[in-house]
Amino acid sequence: MKKQYLSLLVLISVVPLLGGCWNQRELTDLAFVMALGIDKGEKKKYDVTYQIVEPSNVSSGQTGGGGGAQGPPIVTYKSSGNNLTEASSNVTKQIPREIYYAHANILVISEELAREGILDILDKLERDTEFRTTTTVVIAKDNRAEDLVSTLTNLDKIPSYKFIKTLESTESLLGENIKVTIDDLLSAITSSGKEPVISGFTLMGSPEKGTSQQNINMTRSQALILADDLAVFKNGKLVGWLGQNNSRGAVWLLGRMKATNVDFDWKGKKDAVSTISNLSDTKVTFTVKNGKITANINIETIISLSEINRAFEIKNPNEIQELEKKTSVQIKKEVESSIKSVQKLKADIFGFGEKIYRQHPKLWKKIKGDWNNRFAEMDYQIKVKTYYRESGIRDNPFWSDINQ
Amino acid sequence: MEKAKISTKQLFALVVLFEMGSAILVGFPKNLKQDAWIANLLGMAEGILLFFVYYRLYLFYPNLPLTGYLQKIIGKWPGRILGFFYIVYFAYLSARVLRDFGELLSSTIYTRTPIFFLMTLLMLTIAYAIQKGFEVLARVSELFFVIVYIMAISGFILIISSGLIHLENLKPMVENGWKPIIKTSLKETLTFPFGEMVVFTMLLPYVHLSKKVKTVCISGMILSGINITIAAVINIATLGVDLFTRSSYPLLTTISKIQLLHFIERLEVLFMLYLMIGGFIKVALFYYVAVAGTASLFKFKDLRKINLPIGILILLTAMIIAPYYSEHIVEGLDIVPIYLHWPFQIILPCILLVIAFIRNHKKTAKEPAP
Known part of the structure; x- marks a missing residue:
């Protein structure tokens, strides 16, 4: 009998360990980053814009709206830093939740930054255990990455999906753009016999109006994100557009x-x-x-x-x-x-x-x-x-x- | 030695899972770049040759484990001392594999959990299995074998159907000639994992049908060798040489690239299960052999009494073995093969075989067979 009690005691004491609660993070404590925009910084080296999904505003539209004023499906936060880690640490001053990168599926790099070189931002993205290297990279042509990431879009409520889906559909039907992931980019950068090429995205219309809810309430978007052109890189720097x-x-x-x-x-x-x-x-x-x-x-x-x-x-x-x-x-x-x-x-x-x-x-x-x-x-x-x-x-x- | 009997089926499952164990995680010689898989295959062939040494020793003393026949071959006390060294070697390898898997967990999914905690949990389950005896371990491996195979095949199909395989990444083959490949295969892929079959010198006496031992072990080695080679080929073909050499766990990176039908993706956690099963069996076998060896050397009737103390020793060794992962790996690639694997897996067994051969030859010469 004594042995049975003892084994019961051991079993019970093991139970709390099995839940794997050490790493627990509640869904409501996380800020899901959907897209990341990186610009050349004004004060520091980089200005990073985090597009974060607002889950309650994404689903309410489909169920017919449960009353009350609807907010936009995303919010963006901006912070700066001399490297990506610093920027992502600084942004915690503004976000009430913990940033969670595993769902980020698009990385927007501004043309201005790309012309100066993108090598310094890649290691963090590759090394991070949360961030996926299957994330798509695009270049913000003639625009700030911040503006592209902050624009609200039609049809696909979450703008980061708009990027991916537009890119995928134009790649499979027109073939002027290609989807390049961070992995593809890195393999081209490290290979001595290949240089990277990345699709460009641009913003048509006014960046200011794009951030307003108005933009998705109109049939003709005031600000529209579209795939445009291919950027040619050499030694990690943008050297030109193909046209x-x-x-x-x-x-x-x-x-x-x-x-x-x-x-x-x-x-x-x-x-x-x-x-x-x-x-x-x-x-x-x-x-x-x-x-x-x-x-x-x-x-x-x-x-x-x-x-x-x-x-x-x-x-x-x-x-x-x-x-x-x-x-x-x-x-x-x-x-x-x-x-x-x-x-x-x-x-x-x-x-x-x-x-x-x-x-x-x-x-x-x-x-x-x-x-x-x-x-x-x-x-x-x-x-x-x-x-x-x-x-x-x-x-x-x-x-x-x-x-x- | 405990009174246990295992079937040939169980032996086969043990061999395959043990060999694949951590080799499928870190056993790819990255210095060879796109030719890594050739070294894996070559290592398997050399490993099978080496296995014949262990098998001959087993044929001389079919009822004794390594620690037992060491005393018969080189005398009582030298045999005991050497046997003790073997036990330490096994325990050390157990700690190494434990650390491999602890690092895997703590650096990929349990990023905030202390590694000691993860390894303790793993060790507790293994200690429990060993407490229940070797037969239980063998039966567990039989069950796990099915799970591992279903996952391996489904993973293979998923990777291929995601269109990730770019076989041109394997070209040019044998870019720098055969010399570096043979050198690496002798240093790394022969000793890890195929030379680690030396563990089975302690386990073969348990096998029920001793006639089939040779076929079962060698077919198990071939199967696991082919699996490791396929894993290497898939890793290189999927990741390309650069990413393959840069990632700490190539197989996991490969699996993270699976994206199918927009919903089958991010399967790493599922495949962690597959890796952990191999890790479990590998740590458990090294651990068990260390316990069983100690029991036979120090004449414990019940090996369960020394199970936990040795388990704690292994756990602590795994903690202090290296301050961080990359040193652990460098030790595993540069120091352990030359100073530990080669003597214990290759040189000593060969010397033992020669002595055993001469002794038995003398014996038969003196007293002709009836």
């Missing part, structure tokens, strides 16, 4: 093209045809001749006809071939102009160096030293192959009937 015309070519070369539209002239009419390229594959191999490196870029893609504003005979294989050929030429043009503009920046965002390292490790050892210069003078050959597959639910366009 709208060159972004798509870069995404082709990065092998991250999911779908995009390709427009071209048809029988004398400007931009009469639009094809959608769906599946695509980019392969880059290298040949070395007399010490000169040539990149052989092979792009293959499956296209469908999306729109044609000219007479067209769909059953005629020659016309189809012409369609494929013109799409190829158009893609080739885009890729070519993209390479040229990137070569001017002398930053190998396509990871050609990394590919050479994998394909010709011995050669890479020799050219590693001034790779970015070699990249700028590199030759390339682009081959695009397109395969036509489908044309929606019509055969010949109605234009064929009009013209007859």
Whole structure:
């Protein structure tokens, strides 16, 4: 009997330990950071803006509103520091709760700061046990990160989701922007044969009006956040923007093209045809001749006809071939102009160096030293192959009937 | 020695879980970068060769543990002294593995809980298992084996279906030639974890069907070796060489990258369970062997009496072993393999085998087999 009592005593004394209460933090004591905006500081090195979700204001809209004035779904706090740790310690002066980073899914860096260098902010983000390195990074083009993070948005109540979802949808349908995580960024920074490229976001309208509840009560937003352009980095500094015309070519070369539209002239009419390229594959191999490196870029893609504003005979294989050929030429043009503009920046965002390292490790050892210069003078050959597959639910366009 | 019998199935589960234990957490030779997995595979092959040494010793004395036949091979007192050193070695390794897992917990999920507390809890459960005897431990490992396998396979499928595998990260293969790979495999991946099979010299006498010991142990080693290699390949292919070498626990970083269907994500905590099972078995086996060895050396009839004291010793050793994690790891990579693993796992067993061979040869020469 005595033994049984003793074991009961041991069991009871173990119970409080099993709850894992040592680390306990109540939900109401946490401030969930949804987005982080980092600007160049006025007094100290960085101004950091924390976008924090206000849980009660997010859900009430869906249930029909339980009375009382609704506040915005987020609040932002701003603090400054010479490094991120200092800033996040300083912000506790303003926030009544403990900051919790595990749900942060977007990091906005202002262009101004990016031009001076972003290397100093990355270690904290990678080392922190709460912060996820799967967080997406974007650059606030022509804007302060603070303004982007503080803007209220429609459709997606929590603005940080707006960033992510916009980025994801434009990446999968237009292909001018790509989603870059902190992990991707770091792997490009540490690799000697690759430079990072990050999507830009910009604010259209007035930053002041964006912070007001008014912004989401109007059908036409006074301030709108949109994905815009790709930023090219070199040695951890922003060295330039690719521009709208060159972004798509870069995404082709990065092998991250999911779908995009390709427009071209048809029988004398400007931009009469639009094809959608769906599946695509980019392969880059290298040949070395007399010490000169040539990149052989092979792009293959499956296209469908999306729109044609000219007479067209769909059953005629020659016309189809012409369609494929013109799409190829158009893609080739885009890729070519993209390479040229990137070569001017002398930053190998396509990871050609990394590919050479994998394909010709011995050669890479020799050219590693001034790779970015070699990249700028590199030759390339682009081959695009397109395969036509489908044309929606019509055969010949109605234009064929009009013209007859 | 306690009177316990374990089945071959249980032996297999023990071998696999023990080998995978902490190797799947920290057993990747990061200095080889993208070729780390080759060293893991090579280490397995060398480990199997080494296992034949232990197996031959077991064949000479199928009913005695290491501490028992040491006295037969090199004489009573030298055998006892060497046996004592082996016990200390096992206890020390137990403390090392305990510290590995304590650090894992305290640096990833229990960031504010003192590490001593975490290790005490882990140690309490293990001490309880050992108090119940070796058969219980074997049965527990049989149960855990199923859980570990379900989690390993589901993790594998999740990682692949998240599209995280970039096999081009493994290229270029054998960039700096075979020499560094062989060197590292001998120093690191042979001794940790495959050379640690030396623990089983203390446990094999418990096995019910002694004929199958060889097949079961070697197939267990091959399975765990392949698992570790797959884990290494997945880690490198998912994280890329830079992040792989930079992260303290590559497998955990890999799992944290799983993002599927917008809701299957952040699975680290779930997989911590998988890692802890391996850790549990590994600490428990080293611990048990230290207890059983002490019991046989100092002629305790009931090894349960010395269970707790040794457990406390191991716990305290784990605390004072290193001031911080990176020193612990550096010791584990640079000092322990050369000054502890090589003598205790490779050199001494080989010498013992030679002596045992000569002795038994003499014996059979003197008195021909009936």
